[in-house]
Amino acid sequence: MSILTRPVFEINLPAVLQNYQELQKLAPHSIAAAVVKDDAYGLGAAKIADYLYRHASCRHFFVAHGVEGAKVRAVAPEAAIYVLQGMGEDSLPLFEQHKLTPVISCLEQFRYWQNHPIAGIKPVIHIETGLNRLGFRENDIKELSAEERGGFSLVMSHLACADEKGHFMNAHQLSEFQRLRNRYFPGLPGSLSASDGVFLGEEFQFDMVRLGAAMYGINTAPYRQNIMKPVVKLTAPVLQLADLPEGDFVGYSATYRANSPRRLAIVSIGYGDGLPRSLSNVGKVYFAKDGYRGEGRVLGRVSMDNLIVDVTDVKPIEVGNMAILLDEKYTLDDMGRDAGTIAYEVVSRLGKNPRFERRYKE
Amino acid sequence: MSILTRPVFEINLPAVLQNYQELQKLAPHSIAAAVVKDDAYGLGAAKIADYLYRHASCRHFFVAHGVEGAKVRAVAPEAAIYVLQGMGEDSLPLFEQHKLTPVISCLEQFRYWQNHPIAGIKPVIHIETGLNRLGFRENDIKELSAEERGGFSLVMSHLACADEKGHFMNAHQLSEFQRLRNRYFPGLPGSLSASDGVFLGEEFQFDMVRLGAAMYGINTAPYRQNIMKPVVKLTAPVLQLADLPEGDFVGYSATYRANSPRRLAIVSIGYGDGLPRSLSNVGKVYFAKDGYRGEGRVLGRVSMDNLIVDVTDVKPIEVGNMAILLDEKYTLDDMGRDAGTIAYEVVSRLGKNPRFERRYKE
Numbered sequence: 001m002s003i004l005t006r007p008v009f010e011i012n013l014p015a016v017l018q019n020y021q022e023l024q025k026l027a028p029h030s031i032a033a034a035v036v037k038d039d040a041y042g043l044g045a046a047k048i049a050d051y052l053y054r055h056a057s058c059r060h061f062f063v064a065h066g067v068e069g070a071k072v073r074a075v076a077p078e079a080a081i082y083v084l085q086g087m088g089e090d091s092l093p094l095f096e097q098h099k100l101t102p103v104i105s106c107l108e109q110f111r112y113w114q115n116h117p118i119a120g121i122k123p124v125i126h127i128e129t130g131l132n133r134l135g136f137r138e139n140d141i142k143e144l145s146a147e148e149r150g151g152f153s154l155v156m157s158h159l160a161c162a163d164e165k166g167h168f169m170n171a172h173q174l175s176e177f178q179r180l181r182n183r184y185f186p187g188l189p190g191s192l193s194a195s196d197g198v199f200l201g202e203e204f205q206f207d208m209v210r211l212g213a214a215m216y217g218i219n220t221a222p223y224r225q226n227i228m229k230p231v232v233k234l235t236a237p238v239l240q241l242a243d244l245p246e247g248d249f250v251g252y253s254a255t256y257r258a259n260s261p262r263r264l265a266i267v268s269i270g271y272g273d274g275l276p277r278s279l280s281n282v283g284k285v286y287f288a289k290d291g292y293r294g295e296g297r298v299l300g301r302v303s304m305d306n307l308i309v310d311v312t313d314v315k316p317i318e319v320g321n322m323a324i325l326l327d328e329k330y331t332l333d334d335m336g337r338d339a340g341t342i343a344y345e346v347v348s349r350l351g352k353n354p355r356f357e358r359r360y361k362e
Numbered sequence: 363m364s365i366l367t368r369p370v371f372e373i374n375l376p377a378v379l380q381n382y383q384e385l386q387k388l389a390p391h392s393i394a395a396a397v398v399k400d401d402a403y404g405l406g407a408a409k410i411a412d413y414l415y416r417h418a419s420c421r422h423f424f425v426a427h428g429v430e431g432a433k434v435r436a437v438a439p440e441a442a443i444y445v446l447q448g449m450g451e452d453s454l455p456l457f458e459q460h461k462l463t464p465v466i467s468c469l470e471q472f473r474y475w476q477n478h479p480i481a482g483i484k485p486v487i488h489i490e491t492g493l494n495r496l497g498f499r500e501n502d503i504k505e506l507s508a509e510e511r512g513g514f515s516l517v518m519s520h521l522a523c524a525d526e527k528g529h530f531m532n533a534h535q536l537s538e539f540q541r542l543r544n545r546y547f548p549g550l551p552g553s554l555s556a557s558d559g560v561f562l563g564e565e566f567q568f569d570m571v572r573l574g575a576a577m578y579g580i581n582t583a584p585y586r587q588n589i590m591k592p593v594v595k596l597t598a599p600v601l602q603l604a605d606l607p608e609g610d611f612v613g614y615s616a617t618y619r620a621n622s623p624r625r626l627a628i629v630s631i632g633y634g635d636g637l638p639r640s641l642s643n644v645g646k647v648y649f650a651k652d653g654y655r656g657e658g659r660v661l662g663r664v665s666m667d668n669l670i671v672d673v674t675d676v677k678p679i680e681v682g683n684m685a686i687l688l689d690e691k692y693t694l695d696d697m698g699r700d701a702g703t704i705a706y707e708v709v710s711r712l713g714k715n716p717r718f719e720r721r722y723k724e
Contacts, residue, residue: 003450003474006427038634038666039716064634064667065368065717085601085630085667088365088682090719105628106602108681112365132612132662133670134602134628160616169616239447240468240496250494254522254531266467266496268447272400272426274714277707278640300494304400304706305426305447308495319470320450344666345639352636352714354401355427357452 002320004237007269009356011043013051015229019215020056022227027198027205033060035194035212036072037084041344042351043216043231047360050075062210066091066100073098082124082154084134092116103156105134107143122153125185129176129192130169131160141184154208155185162196162204165223170200196220218343219333226333232347234326236269236285238319239306244299250308251300256281263312265296267323272304274350275325276339283307283338284330285323287314296323326350364682366599369631371718373405375413377591381577382418384589389560389567395422397556397574398434399446403706404636404713405578405593409722412437424572428453428462435460444486444516446496454478465518467496469505484515487547491538491554492531493522503546516570517547524558524566527585532562558582580705581695588695594709596688598631600681601668606661612670613662618643625674627658629685634666636712637687638701645669645700646692647685649676658685688712 024032040048045063049072052058059079063069069081080101086109087095087102095102096118104110105126113123128135135157141149157177161167177192189207195214197204199221219226244250244262267285271277283298285307294314298307311317326335332343339346350356386394402410407425411434414420421441425431431443442463448471449457449464457464458480466472467488475485490497497519503511519539523529539554551569557576559566561583581588606612606624629647633639645660647669656676660669673679688697694705701708712718 001470003448003471004452005447005450006429006452041634067368067717085367086365088367088599090366090368106604106681108363108602109365128604130611131614132604132606132610132626133665133668137604160611160614164615167616169611237450240470242468242490242494242499244494248494249492249522249531252493252522253526254529264494271707272403272710274711277703303495304710306495319468341639345633348634348666349636349711352716354714355429 001318004320004322005239005268007234007236007273007356008322008359009350009353010233010359010361011047012229012231012233012361013047014361015217015231016048016215017051017055019217019228019231020052020058020211023195023198023209023211023214027202027209029202030205031060031208032058033062033082033191033208033210034058034215035062035210037062037064037068037212038348039068039351041212041216042348044351044360046071046075053079060208062212066094069100070094070098073100087113087116101153106136107140110144110148122151124154124156125152127155127157127177127180129157129173129180131158133158138180141180149184152185152188154191155181155188156191159193159197162193162200163220163222165200165221170204174204213344216347217332218347222333226331230328230331232326232332232350233324234350235322235324236267238265238317238321238323239268240266241311241317241319242266252303253301256300262299262310264299265309265311265317265323267307267309268305269307269325270303270305273356274353275302275307276335276341276346276349277302278339278341279335285309285325286330287311287317287321288324289317289321293317363680366682366684367601367630368717368719369596369598369635370684370721371712371715372595372721372723373409374591374593374595374723375409376723377579377593378410378577379413379417381579381590381593382414382420382573385557385560385571385573385576389564389571391564392567393422393570394420395424395444395553395570395572396420396577397424397572399424399426399430399574400710401430401713403574403578404710406713406722408433408437415441422570424574428456431462432456432460435462449475449478463515468498469502472506472510484513486516486518487514489517489519489539489542491519491535491542493520495520500542503542511546514547514550516553517543517550518553521555521559524555524562525582525584527562527583532566536566575706578709579694580709584695588693592690592693594688594694594712595686596712597684597686598629600627600679600683600685601630602628603673603679603681604628614665615663618662624661624672626661627671627673627679627685629669629671630667631669631687632665632667635718636715637664637669638697638703638708638711639664640701640703641697647671647687648692649673649679649683650686651679651683655679
């Protein structure tokens with residue numbers, strides 16, 4: 001028997017690479033940029049960018065903030081690093097030092113760029129086509145002179161509903177993007193799709209695709225089976241086994257009561273580790289020591305450091321066995337669904353836990 | 363006009379201190395231990411522990427994991443540091459090096475401790491009284507010899523429903539704790555209550571109270587007005603202002619549609635920053651440049667890096683103004699409620715965002 005206390009988070013870098021290459025095959029005529037914003041969805045931007053830079057010759061990276069771009073630059077000396085939130089007073093020195101490329105979404109940002117240009121950098125212009133989030137509206141584009149419009153390196157927009165193949169917004173945004181690009185930025189390279197858009201077909205792919213979620217194993221085309229490889233595995237040790245008498249309550253606010261005697265495993269992971277608290281009375285873990293041993297359900301509230309799991313129907317386990325919370329059998333998409341959210345939020349959050357033992361498979 | 367891109371997270375250390383002292387006044391006969399697990403609920407365990415060690419002479423700290431205890435030891439050389447998840451093979455060297463005190467919750471952990479005792483350290487025993495999570499059940503306590511039971515420094519348990527003053531579990535757990543302590547650990551110092559239990563009155567306080575959530579400003583006695591000071595402030599800049607035409611959709615999956623023309627502010631913060639995605643179409647921000655300017659509601663889905671906010675009824679604002687997401691007017695408790703969860707989960711998550719500009723008020 002082992003006595004263990006700490007959850008383990010494993011990130012499979014070759015799987016990220018394989019997903020990247022698979023997506024590149026789906027968009028063979030486009031540059032495959034890697035989206036490593038939000039610390040590569042929590043998986044470690046420096047690790048992921050370094051791996052793709054070395055093993056896939058990836059030379060185009062997207063981040064959200066200047067502070068993220070600086071970390072990518074350390075491992076990608078010759079790459080273009082695009083910063084989606086743009087450049088501001090709170091990030092200008094980082095842009096200058098690390099030669100980051102701002103994505104410019106409005107006139108105010110553009111004027112700021114004109115006052116603080118960076119030698120050798122041509123910014124990206126973000127135009128709005130239906131998401132109604134960041135991006136130049138047509139009225140704002142008209143405020144730019146022809147010369148100003150010629151100063152960009154790329155025109156991009158972003159799809160709102162690309163994970164639903166038949167959604168009317170896809171065709172609408174595609175036609176808006178084509179119209180605005182042809183009218184105001186003829187000949188300028190274009191980028192419309194993130195990884196969900198790649199699956200919509202070649203007409204959505206333009207000159208560059210921005211690969212994020214799918215590269216991390218998430219199913220961004222949920223109308224079909226996932227062809228991406230899972231990238232993460234999450235396990236946590238059983239701290240204690242105990243009997244739950246019939247009639248007893250479990251966890252904070254006593255939200256579960258036993259109708260019959262149950263066997264409990266206390267598993268050393270909780271919402272403080274990034275597990276969604278909405279898995280209370282819903283979440284599942286399974287055990288696989290010397291073969292599959294069965295699945296246990298979360299009883300009561302998820303607490304900050306622990307899960308209480310019903311293992312009554314699981315083959316005998318012991319203290320120190322690892323409960324499996326995420327792997328190829330129960331994926332980020334599964335946890336997102338069970339938690340009432342999406343895989344993106346789940347992984348972004350788990351990935352930021354400093355108390356995991358974090359292991360990278362190279 | 364300022365051009366800004368980065369959210370700002372401010373942590374008020376004097377407010378933490380004041381809350382700690384206020385709670386100590388409510389439990390004047392108990393040692394006031396500070397709970398700084400989960401990186402002090404995301405607020406920075408080293409910072410918080412250091413501040414309380416220096417300004418309040420706090421000498422008792424609780425963490426969840428050995429790896430957290432090591433960080434606290436660096437700023438609290440003379441304190442007792444209790445580790446709630448116990449000691450295991452994956453943390454033993456940290457316990458030995460930093461003289462951490464394990465909280466022992468089951469026989470297996472106790473046998474491991476007996477094989478790896480640490481000179482000068484007497485462990486804590488955790489007994490189960492109704493939460494049905496970690497802790498010795500009575501049958502397991504009986505397995506310990508009288509001598510073994512005499513080797514602990516403290517007997518603790520944990521309340522399940524202490525935030526509901528009249529809940530029957532409180533009286534039940536109190537009587538169980540008294541019965542088990544008197545029978546098996548007579549004379550041993552006891553600890554039953556975290557900050558929610560402090561508010562239940564002196565009989566729940568015993569020799570030590572474990573102050574966490576309330577110290578961080580959370581209302582752990584929600585049946586009455588909060589007497590704790592808010593500790594965090596969260597703001598994020600407006601990246602762009604834009605008009606939303608009647609009939610247009612907003613955000614991913616087009617979950618909001620405008621019935622009338624609206625004015626939008628795109629605010630540079632999202633679930634990648636730790637904001638709950640469940641604030642989609644629900645969350646609120648407000649503006650207070652040169653006086654209160656009004657409240658805006660989140661439209662559509664919260665995305666990874668941005669919020670889309672309806673500012674139609676807000677007094678004129680401009681790009682670079684800071685939206686206020688958390689402060690004394692809209693607290694962690696408010697956000698927890700609006701997000702369908704609790705303040706604990708909200709702060710634990712926000713506090714782990716590495717791309718915030720993080721400021722400590724000393």
